[in-house]
Amino acid sequence: MKKYLSPIIILAVFEAVAVTLWLTKDNLFYLFNFSYIGISVSLGVILFIRKNIYAIRLVQLLVGLYMLIYLGLICNENMQIEGFWYYLFTGVFEAATIHYAVAKIFGPLVFGRGWCGYACWTAMVLDFLPYKTPAGPRKKLGWVRYVTFAASLIFVSALFLAHVGNLERIMFWSFIIGNVLYYTVGIVLAFVFKDNRAFCKYICPITVFLKPMSYFSLIRVKCDKEKCISCGKCKRVCPMNVDVTDNSRTRENGTECILCMECVKNCPKKALD
Ligand code: SF4
Numbered sequence: 001m002k003k004y005l006s007p008i009i010i011l012a013v014f015e016a017v018a019v020t021l022w023l024t025k026d027n028l029f030y031l032f033n034f035s036y037i038g039i040s041v042s043l044g045v046i047l048f049i050r051k052n053i054y055a056i057r058l059v060q061l062l063v064g065l066y067m068l069i070y071l072g073l074i075c076n077e078n079m080q081i082e083g084f085w086y087y088l089f090t091g092v093f094e095a096a097t098i099h100y101a102v103a104k105i106f107g108p109l110v111f112g113r114g115w116c117g118y119a120c121w122t123a124m125v126l127d128f129l130p131y132k133t134p135a136g137p138r139k140k141l142g143w144v145r146y147v148t149f150a151a152s153l154i155f156v157s158a159l160f161l162a163h164v165g166n167l168e169r170i171m172f173w174s175f176i177i178g179n180v181l182y183y184t185v186g187i188v189l190a191f192v193f194k195d196n197r198a199f200c201k202y203i204c205p206i207t208v209f210l211k212p213m214s215y216f217s218l219i220r221v222k223c224d225k226e227k228c229i230s231c232g233k234c235k236r237v238c239p240m241n242v243d244v245t246d247n248s249r250t251r252e253n254g255t256e257c258i259l260c261m262e263c264v265k266n267c268p269k270k271a272l273d
Pocket residue numbers: 115116117120121122123199200201204205206207
């Protein structure tokens with residue numbers, strides 16, 4: 001039973017958020033939304049503990065498709081970064097602002113970049129591509145994320161400053177166009193760099209929030225130095241080039257860990273946990 005403690009805690013945290021938002025905002029949607037995500041993630045963690053090889057893919061599809069198809073296309077909620085700026089500027093704490101607060105700004109203090117490993121609808125598609133382990137070292141292109149971050153902020157600010165009408169419709173179309181762009185650039189980069197996660201490493205603007213917050217993450221993969229034989233396998237299988245044998249918070253690419261547990265599964269000495 002002890003081994004199922006983490007999915008129980010995850011479900012409890014999501015339920016606490018679900019009930020709190022349902023009661024404070026008097027909207028049943030929040031109860032459904034966060035319960036669904038909590039159940040999906042907990043189910044994935046249970047399957048992972050039971051060594052099911054499809055556990056992570058299942059969670060990615062359950063949460064990713066729900067957010068992309070149901071929230072994005074059916075409910076017309078722009079859950080991309082432009083949607084976050086939009087709701088922030090209108091002063092409304094709902095939809096994208098809640099999503100960002102939970103998954104991408106404060107949540108990473110607890111579960112790091114778990115969002116990137118298990119729930120993101122962009123990575124949900126990119127992870128189907130053939131380059132699960134990067135073919136070479138990281139490129140020095142991380143600065144591009146700050147350009148895309150600034151571009152998204154400038155785009156939405158300009159709409160507000162110019163008093164453009166029908167912003168809701170514009171946000172819906174920016175969600176569609178933004179996703180088409182993300183998928184296209186992500187797939188092209190994956191093939192060019194032979195690295196499924198190249199988009200995450202160099203382009204994604206959301207990492208500007210995710211990286212500093214996940215630096216303090218409570219949940220981290222740690223290495224038992226007594227067991228480690230420095231074989232380097234963990235680094236070779238890591239999709240994000242993290243040096244997981246270094247337990248310090250400043251470890252190489254430490255804020256890039258997406259908690260996919262590939263290193264843990266592949267360590268021949270069971271030194272990672
Ligand atoms: S880095 Fe961006 S695109 Fe990649 S998984 Fe995280 S949120 Fe998604």
